[in-house]
Amino acid sequence: MRILTRYILGEILSHALIGCALFTFILFMPRLPQILEMVVRNSSSFSSAFEVFLFLLPNLFWVTIPMSVLVGILLGLSRLAADSEIIAMRASGLGIGYFVRVASIVAVAGALLGTVNSLWVAPRANQAILEMQQSLAASQASYQIQPRVFYEDFHDKVLYVQDVRSGTGAANWKQIFMADVSDPAAPKITTAESATVVNDSSLELLMRLRNGEQHEGVPGHPDQYNVSTFDTTDLPLTLSPQGDVHLGRMDTAVYAIPTRTLLQRIHQPDNKRFLIELNNRFAYPAACLVLMLVGVPLGVMSRRGGKSSGFVFTLLLVIIYYVLSYTGVALARQDKLPPTLAVWLANIIFTIAGSFLLWQMATGGGVIAAIAGLTARTPKSRGSGIATVLHDNGSHLTHLLERRPRSVRKAYRGAFPRILDAYVMREFLTMFLMVLCGFVMLMLVFTFFELVGDIIRNHIALTTVGLYLVNLTPSMLYTIAPLAVLIAVLVTFGVLNRNSEIVAMKATGISLYRLVIPILVIAGTLAISLFAFDEFYLPQANRRQEQLRSTIKGRPPQTFLHPEQKWIFGQPRAGERGRIFYYQFFDHDAAEFANLSIFEFDPMTFALSRRIFAGRVYWDRSAGSWVFQNGWVREFQGANQKDFREFKDTTFGEIHEEPGYFSKESLQSQEMNFGQLDRYIRDLRQSGFDTMRLRVALWHKLAYPLVAVVMAMLAIPFALSMGRRGSLTGIAVAIGVALTYWMVMGLFEAMGNVNYLPAPLAAWSSDVLFGLTGGYLLLKTPT
Structure with missing residues (x-):
């Protein structure tokens, strides 16, 4: 050859x-x-x-x-x-x-x-x-229960635990409420003061309940009702197998x-x-x-x-x-x-x-x-590189400095940004913008590829597709910006090192730490900008692109409500009994329930004190209360039934939860800013919904913008260690570093999502770990 x-x-x-x-x-x-x-x-x-x-x-x-x-x-x-x-x-x-x-x-x-x-x-x-x-x-791994959350992941069971204390080989639960919904119209209720729980297998938990009650009714016969008590009893909880597991691109x-x-x-x-x-x-x-x-x-x-x-x-x-x-x-x-x-x-x-x-x-x-x-592009009039910059501006700069007093010249030498800073910043920003725009373009292209079949099949107008891609672009910019910082720093400093420009800078007495200041300033400014971008603009763009994607996919407009969430904890007030609502349907527009059950219990023991059922419940706006129709109410004193009555039409003034309390929006974390997500989490937690994934996402909104600074700190020592191998080596190193970082970040967040790590630790661990690594490598680099 x-x-x-x-x-x-x-x-x-x-x-x-x-x-x-x-x-x-x-x-x-x-x-x-x-x-x-x-x-x-x-x-x-x-x-x-x-x-x-x-x-x-x-x-x-x-x-x-x-x-x-x-x-x-x-x-x-x-x-x-x-x-x-x-x-x-x-x-x-x-x-x-x-x-x-x-x-x-x-x-x-x-x-x-x-x-x-x-x-x-x-x-x-x-x-x-x-x-x-x-x-x-x-298959399913052992399940970790969070307190004050309704779990419907068990076979024909709904579980609520007020307090969870982990132990070696077993967990201790306090105040347990469990509903057997084998017959959704007549759930069998079990309450207990405490329980010890062990993993019997990967698909089963074994509970030993203490000091509890079991309530069981007969569908269609409200007068027939059984209550039994127990000191201890053992009950298994079988985890439902995971249904929708998709690892590849395959639809068939x-x-x-x-x-x-x-x-x-x-x-x-x-x-x-x-x-x-x-x-x-x-x-x-x-x-x-x-x-x-x-x-x-x-x-x-x-x-x-x-x-x-x-x-x-x-x-x-x-x-x-x-x-x-x-x-x-x-x-x-x-x-x-x-x-x-x-x-x-x-x-x-x-x-x-x-x-x-x-x-x-x-x-x-x-x-x-x-x-x-x-x-063709217009060639640079005076070349490129640090030597050319100094040559072009040298005589003019010298003339200006000589005309100034010495004190002014000293102040100018310590100013920021200097000519050298401007040069480094210009080279970095040029590469950063080119990489950012290129990656976003590629991701938009791949997204368009995935949607071409849906566009043709559903006869979607190109203007709709264009609007979707426009509203998708901000999310991609937010995601890709830290990776673009990593590649831009590696390529920029790699080229400077290959052209011996860093050697020239050090020869003039400029420390490496002084050289990286403009990069860190840009990275810090970018981190603040990313947080502001996510706070003020990105959520609304994400909401819009989700709506347009549903249109392109041929799905009906989404209401973003939880019609399937049938269990909700009542809004507590001091001195009142606890309250759990169970319903088979709720029309949030008409403020109307179908087949509503209310379980009231002693907050100390979780023993049921009253149970209400109504076939229809609607909100009377003029009276400001719920109207219960075609139902019954049963009161308990310990294991004994204290009172029972049926009704055609009645109200319960002590039930104060308004219709808006039951309309819990199922919003995505990326569709809310930090304050909105924080309020949303507090509302859901109080109602008994699992918010661990949302709490990780909340801390992630603070941690992710700082990835830009972490990437800059990590890239500089890698770039200087590459010698004269150029931009291609820089891109190769960037891919390896980015893949490692995103794997570590994803792993910590996944651990947080299933409650293996606290939410702040899950979101910040990757930043802290790689930030310390980058700082150590930067301090070890010869200056």
């Missing part, structure tokens, strides 16, 4: 590998919290989580291998074109065909890897995911069918989905070849744009290709195009376009010249 060929291949391959890792990381990030939640919540080890990660990779490689081939060709050739190396090669007699032959080596390798992945690896990985989903649906098992079986099924009468899947398994690997045909001429002609124009071309071509691909598949599913033609539509169009561009490049056509003109 010629030296020149190896040189070009090295450029293309290095960019392709980094691109593959970067695209895979972006696609994997949304799935990471789900995997970590599985590790914490289920009886799964970290090896099982690693298996899930490996099983998901083949599905991601379907998309990322063609993209990495394209980005490798475009960025590699663009870098050579920007340094005029392409001009030198062509002047030595190498035509466009030579670059096609070299790039085709990478394209063919990518196509072969993609074919092996789609035909053999991915189906087996998908089958393994399906089997793992089935095993997860039948067709993705897990072996290719040999798929070839047999395409001859069946109803074979459309099998034919689409079979063609997909060949079309996506072939995309490496057709994208190469377009990427070579665009990369060769990017003389002035360099890597930036190559990056823009990559985003543009990826958007066009996958929009055409997903649109074709959607049209095939609706019988508007033959499956084979629809799946290969994007490849056919790109093959024609690539052949045309290559012909224009070989013949010097005007189309290539016009495209090249679009990528």
Whole structure:
């Protein structure tokens, strides 16, 4: 192999590998919290989580291998074109065909890897995911009960515990209320003063109840009612198996069918989905070849744009290709195009376009010249780099300083920002904005890919899709900003170090700690801005994008209410008995209950003192009270029934909870700012709802913006330790650091969500851990 060929291949391959890792990381990030939640919540080890990660990779490689081939060709050739190396090669007699032959080596390798992945690896990985989903649906880790929360996760049981005290091998509960809802119309109630609980198995808790009562009625016969007491009794609690466990992208098992079986099924009468899947398994690997045909001429002609124009071309071509691909598949599913033609539509169009561009490049056509003109940018008038900056401004700055008194000159030297600060800040912000915009664009593209089928199937207007993407962008900016800080710091300081500019700064007496001040100032400003952004704008944008997504998915408008939450703790007042409400339906607009039961009990022992049932209960606005119809009331004194009466129409003035108390909105944490979420949590906790996940999200709103500062502190020592290896190494290190951080952050938050860690500790642990690591490495770096 010629030296020149190896040189070009090295450029293309290095960019392709980094691109593959970067695209895979972006696609994997949304799935990471789900995997970590599985590790914490289920009886799964970290090896099982690693298996899930490996099983998901083949599905991601379907998309990322063609993209990495394209980005490798475009960025590699663009870098050579920007340094005029392409001009030198062509002047030595190498035509466009030579670059096609070299790039085709990478394209063919990518196509072969993609074919092996789609035909053999991915189906087996998908089958393994399906089997793992089935095993997860039948398994559950030991459950940790929180006090003052209603739990409906048990088989035909609802549990409420007033106080929980953990112990070695067992837990001690105080004041227990349990309803057996095998017959929802007549729940059997058990109360107890205390209980000792042990895990009998992964799916069962064994309770030993003490000093309790059991209440049981007969449906349709309110006069028949039994009350029994006990000193001790043992009751098992069986956890319901998890139902909706989804680890992969699969909506159907067709993705897990072996290719040999798929070839047999395409001859069946109803074979459309099998034919689409079979063609997909060949079309996506072939995309490496057709994208190469377009990427070579665009990369060769990017003389002035360099890597930036190559990056823009990559985003543009990826958007066009996958929009055409997903649109074709959607049209095939609706019988508007033959499956084979629809799946290969994007490849056919790109093959024609690539052949045309290559012909224009070989013949010097005007189309290539016009495209090249679009990528041109005005060259810098005086070069770049710290030496140029000092050279350009040196004489003018010296003249100004000499005209000032010495005291003024000393003050100026200590000012912030100085010329050097402005230079570092400009380089950092340029890279930060480019990375942030690029990542957000990629995430928007992938989101659009997922929705193309729904858009066509539900006939959604493009204006609606555009509004959805516009309202989704703020959330993506908030999520990606810390990662963009990490990459921007690594690349900026890596380039400064490679160009010996940091050595020059140190030689002039500038400490490393003084050099990083502008970066930390920007990171701190960004952290404050992210918190303000989340406080004042992001929640309303998230609410809007959730509504638009429901429209695109063809779902009815959501009310964001909990129609299924039938148990709620009453609003307590001093000196009153405790009160639990159970209902089968509540119309919040009409303020009306159907089949409402009220259980009143002694707060000290949890023994029932009164039970009320009514077939219909409505709110009388004029009287300001509830009207109970067609029901009965029964009062108890210990295990004895003190009184019983039936009624047609009555009121209970002591029941003071108003209709708004029962309309508990089920809002997402990202749809509220810090103050709103804090008030929402207090309201739900008082009513007996599980708020642990929301409390973690509340502290996360404070902790997450500071990730920008943590990433900056962590990136600086890594960047300085890379030596002269450049920006590609910086991006590779950034991917590793970011993946590690997001895994640790997701793991701590998952532990907090299931009450294994306090909410503040779950939200702040990753910031503290990585912040201390970054600070230590920064202090150990030679200044």
